[in-house]
Amino acid sequence: MALRTLNVAPGFMRFMPKEYQDLVEKGPFGRQIKVTDLGTFKEVLEEHPMCEGCAMAFFIRLSLAALPNPEHTVMVGTAGCGRLAISQAAIPFVYGNYCDTNGVATGLKRGLQIRFPDQHKDVVVMAGDGGLSDIGFSQVMHSWFRKEKFTTIMLDNEVYGNTGGQESGMTRKGEVVKMAPLGKQFEKIDMLGLAQTSGVAYIARLTPTNPSRVFSTIRKAVLIAREVGPTYVQAYTSCNIEYSIAPEKVLDDARQVEKERYGFVEIMSDEAKAYLERIDAESKA
Amino acid sequence: MINSKPYRVVPGPEGLLPPAAATCGVVLPEKGEGLVLGSLQSEQDTLLVMARELLTRKNPTIFPGPLVLWAWKEGVAEKAASVLELADEIPGVRIIPMPDYRPIYPKIDPEAVINPCHPNLTIWHNKIEVCVFVGVHCHFANITLKMIRAGTNCYTITLCHEAGHEDSMASLPFCGSDQVRALTEAIRQLKREGLRPRYADTPGIQLTPTQQTVLSGLAWQHGDGALAE
Numbered sequence: 001m002a003l004r005t006l007n008v009a010p011g012f013m014r015f016m017p018k019e020y021q022d023l024v025e026k027g028p029f030g031r032q033i034k035v036t037d038l039g040t041f042k043e044v045l046e047e048h049p050m051c052e053g054c055a056m057a058f059f060i061r062l063s064l065a066a067l068p069n070p071e072h073t074v075m076v077g078t079a080g081c082g083r084l085a086i087s088q089a090a091i092p093f094v095y096g097n098y099c100d101t102n103g104v105a106t107g108l109k110r111g112l113q114i115r116f117p118d119q120h121k122d123v124v125v126m127a128g129d130g131g132l133s134d135i136g137f138s139q140v141m142h143s144w145f146r147k148e149k150f151t152t153i154m155l156d157n158e159v160y161g162n163t164g165g166q167e168s169g170m171t172r173k174g175e176v177v178k179m180a181p182l183g184k185q186f187e188k189i190d191m192l193g194l195a196q197t198s199g200v201a202y203i204a205r206l207t208p209t210n211p212s213r214v215f216s217t218i219r220k221a222v223l224i225a226r227e228v229g230p231t232y233v234q235a236y237t238s239c240n241i242e243y244s245i246a247p248e249k250v251l252d253d254a255r256q257v258e259k260e261r262y263g264f265v266e267i268m269s270d271e272a273k274a275y276l277e278r279i280d281a282e283s284k285a
Numbered sequence: 286m287i288n289s290k291p292y293r294v295v296p297g298p299e300g301l302l303p304p305a306a307a308t309c310g311v312v313l314p315e316k317g318e319g320l321v322l323g324s325l326q327s328e329q330d331t332l333l334v335m336a337r338e339l340l341t342r343k344n345p346t347i348f349p350g351p352l353v354l355w356a357w358k359e360g361v362a363e364k365a366a367s368v369l370e371l372a373d374e375i376p377g378v379r380i381i382p383m384p385d386y387r388p389i390y391p392k393i394d395p396e397a398v399i400n401p402c403h404p405n406l407t408i409w410h411n412k413i414e415v416c417v418f419v420g421v422h423c424h425f426a427n428i429t430l431k432m433i434r435a436g437t438n439c440y441t442i443t444l445c446h447e448a449g450h451e452d453s454m455a456s457l458p459f460c461g462s463d464q465v466r467a468l469t470e471a472i473r474q475l476k477r478e479g480l481r482p483r484y485a486d487t488p489g490i491q492l493t494p495t496q497q498t499v500l501s502g503l504a505w506q507h508g509d510g511a512l513a514e
């Protein structure tokens with residue numbers, strides 16, 4: 001997308017569905033959105049078919065609102081619950097096969113750099129823990145080894161939610177999920193450690209309990225990926241269906257998980273730190 | 286036994302999975318030609334068939350796609366204007382847009398929008414028996430046309446910017462604003478020759494109730510009833 005594509009052809013505005021009129025008139029495009037602006041503008045994602053109270057849907061909504069330039073962003077996803085919402089957002093979405101998100105994102109990012117040398121085009125992979133830590137694992141790792149400049153966001157619900165509850169590499173040891181009755185036999189994969197070893201420029205782990213933190217984390221991850229190198233965000237986004245959490249208890253669960261084991265972790269390379277300081281100083285100048 | 290009867294692309298419902306017309310031997314028209322029910326015709330004959338269908342079938346509707354709805358490059362405004370001129374000549378016509386191709390779940394408003402994931406819902410709800418696709422990218426038009434043929438009795442017309450569509454009942458390739466205007470002219474010609482349109486006493490463009498609501502919302506928003514265009 002680009003800002004100039006957001007003009008309705010003369011005479012057609014009155015035939016456009018309300019949603020599109022609102023996106024044109026009150027959307028987030030071409031301006032900086034703050035978390036306190038939520039509720040005052042037309043978000044790129046509102047309706048979606050995910051389960052009632054799903055924490056993943058909430059996190060996706062926040063993340064999409066936090067993108068620094070939604071009009072210059074392409075999302076890449078794959079099979080899994082998250083894509084039900086991501087593909088419905090008013091941001092171009094590429095559906096990678098279940099395994100090749102980070103290969104697709106690599107080609108896309110490189111192509112966009114050649115096609116638009118004077119304009120940052122942000123590529124953001126957003127997929128489940130099964131998609132990124134199991135079936136797409138090797139492509140994730142290789143994109144990091146190659147230092148590809150895009151962001152990978154894992155929606156870590158610690159299970160294969162979309163297919164009814166098989167265990168993933170990110171399920172915790174001993175956990176019994178609906179289609180893994182013996183319980184997980186090995187530890188949750190240390191994706192943060194792997195990211196560090198691979199030289200990922202910005203790494204964060206968080207839960208959706210604090211919208212301001214989600215905003216600043218996503219923004220940092222996307223900005224750093226523009227100039228410095230690959231970035232990785234891992235978000236705990238519980239599956240209330242597979243872990244039997246009542247919708248109204250979803251945020252309580254997230255707070256508890258954050259307190260007991262997930263925390264908020266942020267690891268940044270010196271280069272990434274310097275880059276953020278530079279753009280911060282430039283924006284204040 | 287080999288079936289030697291040529292495949293005809295006719296209004297459905299044809300059943301769950303109609304074959305792609307191309308696999309049944311229907312070939313695309315060249316410049317200056319058109320396709321009608323799967324067979325090649327001259328451009329002028331094709332235009333006259335389209336014009337007749339639009340004037341005589343129930344609830345004619347134009348489905349403009351993103352290439353016409355968004356003024357994303359030079360020339361779009363001109364083509365958009367030609368589509369509105371066409372609409373003006375079809376009594377009782379509606380314009381229901383396909384602004385992009387993202388899925389719309391859990392529920393679409395079939396009076397407001399048509400979506401390539403379930404175009405049949407819009408056609409069923411509005412009882413559309415003839416429609417025009419214009420400005421829809423070919424790969425989405427193809428899948429949409431097949432779904433319409435599968436589950437509805439709608440006569441599909443495509444004004445394609447590229448090579449045309451075998452899966453619509455009438456198709457014109459390489460359609461710029463000149464070709465759209467030629468269709469408008471064909472409609473005028475039929476009326477001059479005495480064809481009384483099915484909705485002869487109805488004004489050209491009818492807003493759907495949803496569009497009327499949106500419009501009043503906008504008028505309220507802008508205070509003076511003017512549209513932000």
Ligand SMILES: Cc1ncc(C[n+]2csc(CCOP(=O)(O)OP(=O)(O)O)c2C)c(N)n1
Nearest residue numbers: 079080081098128129130131159160161162
């Ligand atoms: C190559 C391939 N294998 C298997 C599947 C079936 N499949 C669809 S979604 C899914 C699980 C998704 O789990 P995860 O990535 O953790 O996302 P979640 O649904 O939990 O958000 C699977 C195995 C597929 N689509 N493609």
Ligand code: SF4
Nearest residue numbers: 051054081161239240
């Ligand atoms: S199955 Fe789980 S992750 Fe998927 S939408 Fe439902 S609650 Fe969310």
